[in-house]
Amino acid sequence: METPFISLKNVRKVYRTRDIEFEAISSVSLDISNGELVCLVGPSGCGKSTLLRILAGLHPHDDGDVLIGNSEFPFDPTKDIGMVFQQPLLLKWRRILENVQLPAEILGLPMKAARERAKDLLNMVGLDGFEDKYPYELSGGMQQRAAIARALVHDPKLILMDEPFGALDAMTREKMNLELLDIWQKSQKTIIFVTHGIQEAVFLGTHVAVMSPSPARLADYFEVDLPHPRKLDIKTHENFGVYTRRIYDLLGMD
Amino acid sequence: MSAANWRKITIITLVHIGFVAVWWGSVILMEVPEYILPTPWQALKTLEEENYNWLTHFIATSQEIFGGYIMAVVVGVGFAVMFSWSKVTDEAFMPLLVTLNMIPKVAMAPLFIVWLRFGVDTNIVITFTICFFPILLNTARGMREVEPDLLDLVKSLHGSQWQIFTKIQLPGALPFIFSGMKVATVLAVAGAIVGEFIQSDRGLGWFMLVTQEALNTDAMVMALLLVTLIGVILYGLVILLERIFVVQDARVE
């Protein structure tokens, strides 16, 4: 078997605030192959964002091993991370194109090439013609698409998305789901996608990881055996219901 | 310029003309004596009086206002930046500055005059003291107002503190800096005049006190108009800079 791109072994995370210790993640083990789109679901406060922050190298973990990269896909933790959050967090004072270029600037990449790439990415997310607009001139969904382009501009190997469509209305959200699948297929990136939407998780994921709270650990991890490319009608596929059912059961929501 | 802007400018101009007209009209209609309130024209005519040395006073007060104001912007923004860089200085000095801010700055003016003797330079210091705090406090707030997730994004790429400062913090704080600067314009004008009132030998505020003794109300009103003019010029410049440097939607009032 090939070595996984991401390998977590008994990862534990404790937050320490003065005298209180809080175990945000008690033990998570997980292997993810390159190019997968893994959806992470679980109730609020179960440690999903914490896990993403550990993967992003923002928080140290307390126990266990976090390994990212393998011989075929080496991983450089200083530049191979792209992040998308619930809010687009575009810089208000920058035009869209300049916003998308931000990671390239931070990494000191050649700006001419970055500019071209940013333009291509804006094209890919359907924002051609908006390069010179300011964020306030774009709708929420469009801003989030720009944020996705920004996460891709430095060509990172791993994209971490923390409820990226959580602030969007249902219709925009479905549209963005389709676009994300499209982007994922074109870019061949490994994506970890945190969501509260169980349907969304099954619809998007090649795999779904279900986390349970107290103790915060992985309750289930399974492959979603639904064909790609997926369209909305896949939600009527009989397996789709089986998978969502499985998650609802795990989360005790039947 | 867009039609909306023309509309705005027209309204502003008309309202100002209206104000002067009401002033003028009421003085004439109610037969207000000149020593109580002159007409705009009577006030304007005092500019012809050479003994009044208008230019000297205008320049002195302008120096005080602009000098103190610019100093306050530089030092206020500088301190706020320093605080945002060092948590220790922030924790140590911010509370002190909040307390110092409570001191009625006007009441400091007599002390400054004792320490530094009166003059334009002293009035610059008084002006500085009065308009420094809003700039500092607003800038400090703006520096703190960084989205934590955005910081994470930069940190995940191992961006430097300097990159965070120049690319995120400072441009993000700019609207707050300008909002503090706008508040400070009014205070700067007041500061210079207070300094001149307490002790001075020139400036429009000092000149008002002198002409008051002779009950030359028309000259006093003219001096007041000139002080206001300096204030309006200062405010206008700040607004202009804001338009250049701050994207419309990012401005805070």
Ligand SMILES: Nc1ncnc2c1ncn2[C@@H]1O[C@H](COP(=O)(O)OP(=O)(O)OP(=O)(O)O)[C@@H](O)[C@H]1O
């Ligand atoms: N910096 C921190 N310091 C202390 N405790 C924290 C910190 N960040 C998160 N926590 C705690 O750790 C737990 C997990 O938080 P986390 O943000 O990872 O949850 P989540 O699964 O992302 O929740 P949500 O779905 O609401 O976003 C929560 O109980 C939270 O209060």
Ligand SMILES: [Mg+2]
């Ligand atoms: Mg979260």
